Amino acid sequence: MIYLLLVGVPFVIGLLALAVDSDERRPWLLPFGCAIHSSIVVACWRTLPEPIASGWFSIDGLGLLVLSLASAMLLVCSVYCLEYLRLRRERHNRLFTACLSFILGAVSLVCVSRHMGLVWVGMETATLAAAPLVYFNHNERSLEATWKYLMMGSLGIGLALLGTFFLALAALPNAGQGDPLVIDTLVARAGTLSVPWLRGAFIFLLVGYGTKMGLAPLHSWKPDAYGESPGVAGAILAGVITSCPFLGILRAFQICVAAGLSGFAQSLLVMMGLLSMATAAVFIIGQRDFKRMLAYSSVEHMGILVLGVGLGPTGSFAALLHLINNGLTKGVLFLTAGNIHRAFGGKTMDHAHGALRRVPISATLFLLGFVAITGSPPFAPFVSEFSILRAAVDGNRFGVALGFVGLLAVIFIGMATTVLSVVYGVPNTESKEPVQGDSPFMTLAPLVFMAAIVFLGLWLPNWLTTVLGDAAKLLNGGAS
Amino acid sequence: MILLLAAVLALGVAAVLSASLFRHGHAARIIVIGGLAAAAIAGGALAWRVLWGLEVLDFIRPWLVPGAVFHLGIDSLSACFLLLVLIVGGCAGVYGEGYIAASHGHVPAIPARFFFLVLMASMALLVGARSAILFMVAWETMALAAFGLVSCEHGKPEVRKAGFLYLLCTHIGSLCLLALFALLGRNAGSLEFSAFAAAPALPAAQRTAVFVLALVGFGMKAGFMPLHIWLQEAHPAAPSHASAAMSGVMIEMGLYGLMRLLALLGPVSMPAAIFLVALGLVTAVFGIMFAMVQRDFKRLLAYSSIENIGIILTGVGLGCCGLASGSPSLALLGFSGAILHTINHGLFKSLLFLSAGAIYQAVGTRDIEACGGLQKSMPWTCGLTAIGAAAICGLPPLNGFTGEWLIYSWLLRPDIGHGMRFAALAAAILGVVGAFAVVAFSKCYGLTCLGQPRSEAARNAKEPSWIMLGPMALLAALCAIIGVFPAPALYVAFAAAGNVARLARPAVSSGLDEWSRLLGVVGLLGAGVCALSALLWSLRRSLLRRRGVAAGPTWGCGFTAPTARMQYSGASYPVPVTRVFTALLATQEEVHPPLGYWPVKASFASRTPDPALERWLPVLVAKCEDWLSVPRRLQHGRLQLYLLYVSAFLVVILLWKL
């Protein structure tokens, strides 16, 4: 029942949004729906619901984490949307609003379904639902971005499907008893899976979901899509939608570890992680467009996530923590970046100067978000990044640790160049449209995220720690 | 230990209040000064207890962050730095109120107050931190607060540049520290400092790694050559009370980190110790040489901070030499010299920065060439500047001499092992540094405050308000007191040095007795100089009272129409020295000599760029740039290529891993 609610409520809200035809009233559906969804999620935190439908649906630590992150971020972003969509009167927001809540539904499906096929379906729905968000501005650039996003996304989705098939073939030996694609069955009978097929499955799933997640060298759609979509869409893409494919990869990893392929999987993950960080570093240096810069920073942090998972149990714990921290921080960055973009009518260093003078609150939050995402205490990402570093060092992976720290330094230099020149300085006076300063809701939303980051950075609640620990154990072959 | 928390909290609360509720006027001023005072009382009481040997229990609370424990502890080393923070920071903070008020909005009040108090709080927390994560939190908060102070006046491009540079350097340093603590934590199995101390010795390779990481991580903050690049940019950019706190205390936190690490991990090898000494000497010579040739007096002060950091590092290195050669007395002497000089530098450098701020506000420029003759218009400021200048040159009746004297007497100790006689050369280099300091600061003080005004602004400068003069006077008084009565300061320094050298109190106190006796005589002679001067002064007065005293123009050696522009300029003053070291300084000169029988205009301009920042770094950056430009082409914009990446990657992985 609760699963039905989790998945169904957002879809119903989305359909309602399609039905309502007043651009003023429609957006109010979002916070409403998200609030309901979040309350259900809170209920899940209280008591984990039992598996149903012969184990096709159930929630474990991993799913719960991603689900809560998605629900919370969409709740806050929907508040942001209220005001944002009022400012963007010239565009009809029917599709935009509907797709936002479809995304929530799809993500919930990914989180609660334990059947790789269903996971895949949810993923695909999320991908498609995100396309209108990217295309919201309806200009040539956003069209190109959407085109690239869809082509790459479809390719990734296809490859992921192929990977799922491989998984099924790996499970053929124990076909018949139960559904071979239910994760619990796979993990339970991991010993009997045929290894070559499983290796293939992991590779295809990694490449397929990695494309959607934006790991280098599969990331190339990301700067375009993030750069051309509205700030709030960027926040949802970077914070919520990327965490679904990550969950998919984690599932595959879980099965591989159970089947004793942890070495193979971890080496792949570490390699892709460092590769993504390096690629991000190359493109962040000298990046003049601060939204594209954020996109590359997202590539970097996706890399950090898989790197952490590749570093064993402690690393996985840190990576899961970083999943949340990164999502929240990206929320701050993209929302404030959107505000700055609008205040200056441009998203490059040439347009935007001295944001601190024009939109003080947003600019301050943008600066703090930058400091946080680059791993400075007392913000939450520091804790996770430092734990990942420790995991590398404790595991005697000194080369990895060195690369990690070095790349972090390079990326910091690159981001600092852009961010500081955007935030500080004097705004150039001749700006096209009338200057609009900070507006309540659109600064409140990132403020909430920032508060959460600081809180998590100084005080990681016990319940969260336990869930993270369970999830990490789950990943690395422990009993759930 | 509650006292330390109280101090930190007082500062933090004051910061928040001054930024949020009471933004303007007297309320904020009272909040700031009150917070500083409360912190000073609490912290001072705590430091007093610790230094006088009373046991203070650690404050340990669980902290819900992975691998972290909220562990505060304090020993003499911490107490010594805590005192420094509170005294120097307190003076700078009080001064800052006057400075902000007098800047007429050029210095934005809210960030200046907020970040300053946060800086103070984080430094107070830093010296008490006893677990790596708490240390890093305090460290980074300190760095960020300082960044906020540096980029207070971000309207100016040079300020933005300075802030950017500073943020880069400090963050790279912090990353090194993270790696360092990760390494130590791996060895100790916990991020507690006590665990580091108890852990088994690291293997040689990792020891070297730790040494290098610590040197880069802490040296970036302290400004060892060539990691100093941010320093001479950031200090002029920050408001003066901030640069006083940064130069007087914050950069010394880097050295605190080094010494804390020594106290935890024990002695370094002899080559490493000698490397530290060499690095310190190079830094000192480099710093003072470039200080000599500056024409912006805050820049000059910043470079001299590099010099003093070099001297302190030399002392630390000498202490390590003592440890490595198994002679606790030498170790104690070296460390105590370093710490005593740290205290002294904190006092006179902040004094000089404060007076520099006063002069800057009075004249409206930091250019020495535009000042001069200020001693007539602002006698108090200039008098205090004179004291600071004399102290920083290490001249006897003032505190600057005491620390240097300890280091000298380490170096020239006849009974040090035969292997360490290289020390005499180090002593000679220190001598050069001292003499160069005289050049730099006779220039800084003499050309700024004495002679004839070189500009209209300098002619009608005004003395600053008492709220600015008071703290300066206090600092100057401390300089003089430590100079003639060094025993208490020496006691503190030795107690701290005992922590660094991991010696028991009896051993420390035996060394203390010897050296406080000797330094006592030094102070006595300093007092003697003062007494003699007073005697001669009164003699002169009585002599002159009988005869008349006339006033006239300066004797122009037969030239009858001298103007202010004919005085020796900041550029020409150090030339006899710099000519000798042209190769090292690489001063750029632009000369347009007078030509023809009736020369219309002639000009001379000289500028000495920082080698690390303006000669070496650009080359590196350029290299990286064209190295990076190759992979940049990958993001070509063509969808087909992107698809190709995916497919090719897939095929490769399949062929490789399947």
Place this chain on the structure above:
Amino acid sequence: METLRLVASYLMMVILAPPIMLGIITKTKAAVAGRKGPPVLQPLYDTIKLLGKGAVYSKTTTWMFRLGPVVSLAAVLAAASLVPLVGAPLIAFNGDAILFAYLFALGRFVTVTAALDTGSSFEGMGASREVAFSSLAEPALILSFASLAYRSGGLSLAQMFAPHGGPSAAASAILALGSLFVVLLAENSRIPIDDPNTHLELTMIHEVMVLDHGGPDLAFILHGAGLKLVLMTSLLVRLILPEMPAVGAVGSLVLGLAAAAVVIGLVESSMARLRLVRVPQLLVAAICAATFGLILTLR
């Protein structure tokens, strides 16, 4: 009683020795030049006369200008208390050599700032040269102190500047002596580094800094300069000359000082002043000599 005698004789030395020594130097120079020359006590008369005079102060100057001569003389006097002028010094402790050097630095600092206070380009020039050359003399001084300290096993002037045996020690002592002699010439602005009685301001170093001083101030300055000369010379003398039991410590020192004065006079009348650009080279040569001496002691 004993201490009283000591102090009294000290004061005698401090007050009388400088002018007399300067007098001997001028007398020697005059003799070499075949003139009669002023009486030996002439500098003393000058000082007394100057003390009786009034003073003219430039309107540019401030209290720094008046403070300069006073503090510099005070510094030199304090330094005098460390030098064994009457067999034993007033105060001796381990490390007073460094204090000795830095007291001179203090004197230099105040003189230089006083000169800058006049705002005259010439005095600025003198100040600039003074700090420059002294900063090259400093390492020579410290290096030779180091070798003497190592060889005598103590960092106190009284110990360091006592005659010691041993061939290698002697060799190093001689090298240290040489460099110390150059330092002495530089510090006291004698030929060949500076000419105390030149009359062309452009070539002066020390003299040009005190152009504006008059009356008691000038008296202080002259006496301070003379005392500085006496102090350093007496150190050298003690190093060279073994104590002659016949005349006692004071007597031998006085004799040595007189002899040194004659030597200086001969040197000054026999050679001309160096060109300013050559001065640093001479000082660097002194540094090299001191380093070599140090190496000899380390061997």
Place this chain on the structure above:
Amino acid sequence: MEQLSQLLLAFIVFLSLYLLGSSSLTGCIKIVALQGMCLGLLPLTIHSLGFHPRALLLAAGMFILKGFVIPRVLLYAIREVKIRREMEPMIGYTLSLLFGAILIGVSFVLAERLPVPPGLRTNLLIPVSLATVMMGMLMMISRIKAVTQVIGYLVFENGIYLFGLAISYEIPWLIEMGVLLDVFVAVFVMGIIINHIALAFDSISTEKLTRLSD
């Protein structure tokens, strides 16, 4: 039966190669339709169990969808934007054919490493499906027109579906639904996009879509 399935598979590969070499747009669409029909027939032949009702259902569905519906959509799209028929691959036809051959080799090499799943009549299925997938990707990479890229994507999808056949009986029908949904939605969305591209650029060459770059 076995020969038939072998024959069909070989024919599918041949069709993909032909696509790589062919230049006419409508021709391409027709070939894809043909390939889709073959795919529709395949489930009837490939499995040892013979005519299974679900196999019939699936065959019919695939036959209609891949053979008629989707080609119609595409033809409609190109008629809408009246693009020129002929189209120029970035790498010449011969070279792309060569690459296609290489990819077939690669797919056989890869298939060597994978054990043949039980209950499958022919061991040709896996390599052929991999080869089709890769050739679909090659087509997406090497062609310039948006429509051709869609066609390439269709080939890619056909490959995946082919693979799905190998397990169509062991796991419930959701997978096939997935494939259909996938193909359908992909084509549908891309059709919309193509129209928008046409409106924006009055030609559906992706040459124009290279503004966003670093």
